[in-house]
Amino acid sequence: MSQATDAPAPTGEPLIGSLLRFFSSSIGSKVVMALTGAVLWGFLLAHLGGNLMVYFGPETYNHYAQALKGNAALLWAVRGALIAAIPLHFWAAVQSSAKNSAARPVAYAYANRSPARTAAKSMLVTGLVIAAFFVYHLAHFTWHVAHPEQVKLLPSGEVDVYSMLVNGFSVWWISAIYVVAQLLLAQHLSHGIYSLFQHLGLYGASWTPFLKRASLAIGYGLCAAFISIPVAVLLGVVKLP
Amino acid sequence: MNLKLHVWRQSGPNDAGAMKEYVAKNVNPHMSFLEMLDVVNEELQSKGEEAIAFDHDCREGICGMCSMVINGLPHGGHRGVTTCQLHMRHFNDGDEIWIEPWRAKAFPVIKDLVVDRSAFDRIIQKGGFVSVNTGGAPDANALPIPKKEADQAFEAAACIGCGACVAACKNGSAMLFVGAKASHLGHTPQGDVERFDRARAMTMQMDAEGFGTCSNLSQCEAVCPKTISVKVIAELNRDLLKAQFKGK
Numbered sequence: 001m002s003q004a005t006d007a008p009a010p011t012g013e014p015l016i017g018s019l020l021r022f023f024s025s026s027i028g029s030k031v032v033m034a035l036t037g038a039v040l041w042g043f044l045l046a047h048l049g050g051n052l053m054v055y056f057g058p059e060t061y062n063h064y065a066q067a068l069k070g071n072a073a074l075l076w077a078v079r080g081a082l083i084a085a086i087p088l089h090f091w092a093a094v095q096s097s098a099k100n101s102a103a104r105p106v107a108y109a110y111a112n113r114s115p116a117r118t119a120a121k122s123m124l125v126t127g128l129v130i131a132a133f134f135v136y137h138l139a140h141f142t143w144h145v146a147h148p149e150q151v152k153l154l155p156s157g158e159v160d161v162y163s164m165l166v167n168g169f170s171v172w173w174i175s176a177i178y179v180v181a182q183l184l185l186a187q188h189l190s191h192g193i194y195s196l197f198q199h200l201g202l203y204g205a206s207w208t209p210f211l212k213r214a215s216l217a218i219g220y221g222l223c224a225a226f227i228s229i230p231v232a233v234l235l236g237v238v239k240l241p
Numbered sequence: 242m243n244l245k246l247h248v249w250r251q252s253g254p255n256d257a258g259a260m261k262e263y264v265a266k267n268v269n270p271h272m273s274f275l276e277m278l279d280v281v282n283e284e285l286q287s288k289g290e291e292a293i294a295f296d297h298d299c300r301e302g303i304c305g306m307c308s309m310v311i312n313g314l315p316h317g318g319h320r321g322v323t324t325c326q327l328h329m330r331h332f333n334d335g336d337e338i339w340i341e342p343w344r345a346k347a348f349p350v351i352k353d354l355v356v357d358r359s360a361f362d363r364i365i366q367k368g369g370f371v372s373v374n375t376g377g378a379p380d381a382n383a384l385p386i387p388k389k390e391a392d393q394a395f396e397a398a399a400c401i402g403c404g405a406c407v408a409a410c411k412n413g414s415a416m417l418f419v420g421a422k423a424s425h426l427g428h429t430p431q432g433d434v435e436r437f438d439r440a441r442a443m444t445m446q447m448d449a450e451g452f453g454t455c456s457n458l459s460q461c462e463a464v465c466p467k468t469i470s471v472k473v474i475a476e477l478n479r480d481l482l483k484a485q486f487k488g489k
Contacts, residue, residue, distance in 0.1 A: 022485050026414075026454040027444055027478055096412075096454040103346050103413030103453030109247070109260050110339035113313035114409035114460035121411060121458060195457040201479025203472050 026099060027199075033092035034199035036085040037192050043082060044189075048225055055232070058162040058241050062154065065161040090131070097124055119187040120195075126188040133181035140168060147174070166240050169233035178230050182223040189219030242268050242334035246281065248293055249341045251350050258350065260339070263293075270330040274317065275300060275307060277329050278340075294353040302326040302466065305401030308408070309354045310341040315405035315464045323403065323466040343408035347415070347450040358404050360450040361418060367446040368439035369422045371432045384430055394428035397421045399467040406461035412453030417461035419443050420473030423480060437484035440477055 022028040053064045068075060119126070139146040141164065150167040152160045169175045194215035197203070232238040244265040251258030265281050272280070275297050282292035298306035307324040311317040317327040332338065340354065348356040386394075397420075406417035423440055426432030432439075455474055462471045 019485060022481075025444065026448050026452075027481050030454060031478070031482060096456075099448075100412035100414075100453035100456075103451055104344050105346050106344050108310060108313060108341055108344055109249070110310070110313040110341065112409065112411065112460075113318065114315070114411075115463050116411065116458035116460045120456065123456065191457070198457045198471070198475050199455075199478055201475050201477075201482055203475030203479075205472065208472075 024095070026096065029092045029095045030199045032088055033096070034196035036089040036092070037196045039081055039085040040089065041189065041193065041196075043078065043085075044185075044222060046078075048222060051229060052225065054162065054165060054229055054238055058160075061162045061165075062158070062160060066158055069158075086131075086134075090127075093124060093127060117191060120191040123188060123191060126184045129184050130181060130188060133177070133184075136177065137181075140174075141165075147171075163240055165229070166233055166238060169230040169238075172234065175230035175234055179227050182227045185226075186220045186223035189222060190216045191219075193218055242270065242329070242332070242336075244268055244277075244332065244335070245337045247337065247339045248353070249350075250293070250353055251342075252291075252352065254349055254351055260341075268329050268332075270328070270332075272329045273300065273325055274309075274311070274327040274329065275325050294351075294355050296355050297325060300325040303401060305403035308343050308356060308358075308403055308405070310339075310343065310408055312339050315343070315408040316403075316466050318464060321466055321468045323401075326466075343404050345404075345407045345413040345452065347413070347452050348404060348407065356404075358402070360452070361402050361404065361415070363450065364415070364419060364443050364446045365422065368435070368442040369426070371426055371429075372435060373431070386429060390428045394425055397424035397428070397469060397473050400425070400465075400469055401467060403466060405464045405466060407452065409460040409464040410453065410455075411458055411460060412456055414455045414461075415447050415450070415452040416455040416474045416477065417465060417469060417471065419447050420471075420475075420477040421469050423477045424473040427476065427480065436480055437487060440480035441484050444477070444481060 023032050050064060050068065054061045136146060141161075144151045144159075144164075147168060150164050152163050152167075154160045169178070192215075194212050197208075197211060229238065246263040246265055247260045248263055249258060250261045263281055263285075265277055266284075268277050268280070275295070278293060278295060285292050296306045296308050298304040300307075302323040302325060305323075307316070309316075309324055311324070311327070316322060316324045317331070319327060319331065342348075342350050342354045343356045343358075345356075347360040348358055351357050400418060400421035402418065404415075404418070407413055407415050423436065423443060426439065427436040457471070457474075459471050462469065
């Protein structure tokens with residue numbers, strides 16, 4: 001008879017129980033990582049699109065910022081997605097890292113030379129630094145607690161987001177923090193984008209090699225676009241009117 | 242040529258073990274790596290010392306028994322080569338060589354360079370088979386298999402279960418091995434029937450054995466003596482994901 005009756009899932013188990021068990025397995029926690037990573041990547045794309053409006057001048061940029069703040073439904077939908085995705089992404093990372101360090105209790109005497117990209121090997125480190133940066137970034141531009149002196153109000157009483165950005169990035173060391181964080185984010189994305197497809201079982205002999213290169217290009221391209229803003233402020237391309 | 246070897250010596254599973262230095266004299270460059278160790282062992286035994294224990298069997302690169310990490314690379318790191326097929330001509334006179342066992346919680350050291358790989362056997366027992374009821378043997382070619390599917394099954398079936406993938410992986414993950422077995426059976430009509438149960442049962446056992454998770458570094462693919470692609474890992478992920486929603 002079929003030994004496949006050994007299958008661990010008891011028949012009639014509710015879907016939710018089976019999903020919970022799946023998501024705490026080694027492959028399942030990576031699926032959580034991939035799905036939440038995709039959400040965060042999508043957010044970055046939208047965030048970049050908004051940020052680049054700074055090049056259209058103070059009026060356009062402030063108008064965009066006010067429109068975004070005025071649309072509570074959209075704002076909270078995005079915040080909700082982030083509030084759900086970030087802890088799950090973190091939890092999946094902690095869970096698999098714990099399994100991984102337990103899986104090799106005795107280290108090699110001669111360092112493991114099996115080839116792998118440094119970016120791929122340092123996902124946990126870059127992820128943690130990006131998380132710390134994320135908190136600083138919120139404190140700077142959203143909560144206005146990191147550098148409150150940079151916050152000026154428009155005649156309408158709204159926050160002048162454009163001048164806050166220019167004032168912020170005019171300080172070289174603040175810009176440096178942003179540039180370094182973006183370089184690490186580029187590293188993280190350059191492996192993460194390819195990796196999320198692999199975790200979801202999306203592989204094609206014809207397109208996966210292209211995806212690997214695209215992952216590098218998208219990761220670094222996205223972050224270069226983000227970095228362009230503090231650089232433009234420091235060079236005086238983006239300045240106060 | 243003459244070589245300086247640093248070899249992991251461990252008298253038994255409960256011994257702490259340590260790296261020990263040996264000198265290999267007059268090594269013939271045509272020798273395989275295992276033959277070089279044979280010569281070192283003969284000399285050790287002639288001096289009344291304990292020979293270095295290492296796994297080996299066919300010495301033709303197809304059995305999957307030889308297992309040692311040479312200078313930080315499983316099987317020495319030459320593409321598509323097992324330790325028994327690695328020849329001393331790849332080394333230079335005066336080289337220092339570090340030789341260690343596979344390192345993984347799921348592969349405990351039995352002695353010196355010999356590790357217990359029965360974790361792989363237990364994973365196979367959970368799903369690395371095709372259930373066939375007894376009866377008359379079916380006619381050959383009665384069940385046509387498209388060439389593309391047969392090729393994919395054969396590529397994955399090349400896995401010799403040596404464990405180099407686990408040894409190379411930063412995370413000590415066995416995903417390439419499990420993926421290869423699932424892909425090998427899943428690409429044939431006989432094995433396709435049980436593919437979801439198989440994916441689930443084998444990965445659950447893999448977790449229970451204490452292997453790490455896959456971070457898609459592809460270190461496994463780089464060192465696999467049968468050059469199996471990480472494609473099989475994606476296939477396993479896909480099967481497991483589908484299994485969730487099929488309620489199987």
